[in-house]
Amino acid sequence: MTEPSQTPVRLLIADDHPIVRDGIRGMFTGDPGFEVVGEAADGARAVELARALDPDVILMDLRMPGTDGVAAIKELARTGSRARVLVLTTYDTDRDVLPAIEAGATGYLLKDTGRDELVRAVRTAARGEAVLSPSVATRLLGQVRTPAAPLSARELEILSLIAEGATNREVAARLFISEATVKSHVLHIYAKLDVNDRAAAVAAAFRRGLLTLDGG
Incomplete structure (x- = not known):
């Protein structure tokens, strides 16, 4: 149970589906350890709100219209945002995972993550610690163990x-x-x-x- 005196984690939700945003918001509503400070339907808006609202953690979808999640993560890094980005998406292919991590995401979770696991992940990300879903961790480990074929x-x-x-x-x-x-x-x-x-x-x-x- 979060202590009442503890400063709540300020959370920004970036996803192009309103139902998904509502669902995520619902997971954190009522928990004194969190405060959902804003919602964005695309990456560009997420960057704007991050600048205006100064969240601790941004839950970022990857595939959104206009500015996608990876582009938004890069822009947040470029502008010196202190927010930790926790990717929350349905995609775990190398083409999705590696660019997001390389762009500066603190963590990468899939949307089938349970509520308790997501809450723990947000707290972990807020501390600046990396958090990865098991399948994503396996992919990254595979990249280390089996690097791309060397160039001649x-x-x-x-x-x-x-x-x-x-x-x-x-x-x-x-x-x-x-x-x-x-x-x-x-x-x-x-x-x-x-x-x-x-x-x-x-x-x-x-x-x-x-x-x-x-x-x-």
Whole structure:
């Protein structure tokens, strides 16, 4: 039982479904340990309310119209928000989990989480401690144990030139190979880094330490 003298955790709910927001609010209503200070239907509004209301924890859905959850988490980090972001979503794929954690989310839970577990998770997040649902923790552990296939020396060479702004044709000329060969290598790079475009490939390579600012 929360002590009456304890300062309640200020909570902001960000989800594009009103019924979901109502359900989450209901879980915390009546508990003196929490105060729901606001609700947002998209990421941009969540960022605005975080600035205006200064919540301790933001329960953030990922897939929302307009500004999604990951973009909102990045913006909150960029603006120096002190709020801890606890992702609450139905999605636990690598494409959802990893970007959210890398963007700065303190925790990641699925919407089938029970009320007691969610309450504990919010308290944990408010303390700045990480909290992950079991399936998400397993995915992250799997990423550590089984990292993405390493890039070959040629793929790293090509990606380094792409990072410098070279087109496929320019890469082909620099390396004395055909443009078709370059395209094939680029597709392999995308697959290994789990990305869909050149900018994302370069960003992922820097993030994983495959490329460095000194050209490594």
